[in-house]
Amino acid sequence: xxxxxxxxxxxxxxxxxxxxxxxxxxxxxxxxxxxxxxxxxxxxxxxxxxxxxxxxxxxxxxxxxxxxxxxxxxxxxxxxxxxxxxxxxxxxxxxxxxxxxxxxxxxxxxxxxxxxxxxxxxxxxxxxxxxxxxxxxxxxxxxxxxxxxxxx
Ligand code: ADP
Numbered sequence: 103x104x105x106x107x108x109x110x111x112x113x114x115x116x117x118x119x120x121x122x123x124x125x126x127x128x129x130x131x132x133x134x135x136x137x138x139x140x141x142x143x144x145x146x147x148x149x150x151x152x153x154x155x156x157x158x159x160x161x162x163x164x165x166x167x168x169x170x171x172x173x174x175x176x177x178x179x180x181x182x183x184x185x186x187x188x189x190x191x192x193x194x195x196x197x198x199x200x201x202x203x204x205x206x207x208x209x210x211x212x213x214x215x216x217x218x219x220x221x222x223x224x225x226x227x228x229x230x231x232x233x234x235x236x237x238x239x240x241x242x243x244x245x246x247x248x249x250x251x252x253x254x
Contacts, residue, residue, distance in 0.1 A: 108132040108189040108220065109182040111174075113142050113233065116150045117159050120231040122251040124193040124222050125169060131220065134168045136185055141175035149237045158252045179214040190219045195229045 110125060114137070121137075128135050137159055139152060156171050163169040174181045182190060190210065192203055207219035236249045247253065 104186075105133040106131070106189065107134045107136065107185065107187040108191040109136050109138050109178070109185065109187040110191040111138045111140055111178045111181075113148075114139050114155055114159070115148050115233050116236055116250060116254075117155055117162070118228075118231045118233060118236060118249050119251050120193065120195070120224060120228040122162060123225050123228050124191065125163070127222055127225075128191045128220075129166075129168065132189065132191070134170070135191065136187060137169065137171045138178070138181060139171070139173045140178065141173070149241075154254075158250075158254075162251045177213075179210045179217055182217055183214060188216055188218065190217060192219060192221050193224055194221045195224045195232075 108128060108131070110121075110128065112121065114121060117137075125135055125137065139155055139159075141152075152173055156173065159171045163171075172185075178190065182188075190207070194200055194203065203219070203221065210217050210219060231249050236246050239249075240246045240254075
């Protein structure tokens with residue numbers, strides 16, 4: 103049987119404990135997970151550099167050979183296809199996430215019929231963690247270490 107590969111796309115600016123949780127739980131469902139850091143067309147400047155994030159994510163999953171990290175700047179669905187990923191993995195924290203993910207997943211199915219989006223509901227203790235909050239706390243000199251699975 104072919105490997106079940108899922109793409110976990112996002113901005114990951116930065117990658118948080120919430121993201122880590124989705125990846126680790128995703129491994130119960132998939133054989134391989136590709137964390138794909140996208141160059142977001144709407145947010146063209148990052149707070150944490152791509153290079154730093156790739157390095158820190160690789161370090162976080164150094165012992166897991168079935169978790170990969172790559173960057174991309176194209177349509178997520180076509181990128182998934184290129185990497186033979188038949189699934190998109192996403193996390194859902196609340197109804198705002200749901201509304202957003204619902205329409206994206208419909209479009210992806212329309213454009214790339216085979217591609218299935220799979221959603222994991224956030225672990226309640228991590229539901230309040232968002233990349234934007236981490237950026238805000240960090241910008242004003244606050245300690246963000248408890249939000250992240252690595253040291254900055
Ligand atoms: P995007 O810019 O595409 O929204 P993010 O980097 O913010 O990407 O998030 C990537 C994915 O991780 C999304 O599916 C998002 O809902 C999910 N996610 C973000 N934070 C959490 C969290 N604390 N718990 C579970 N899932 C999360």
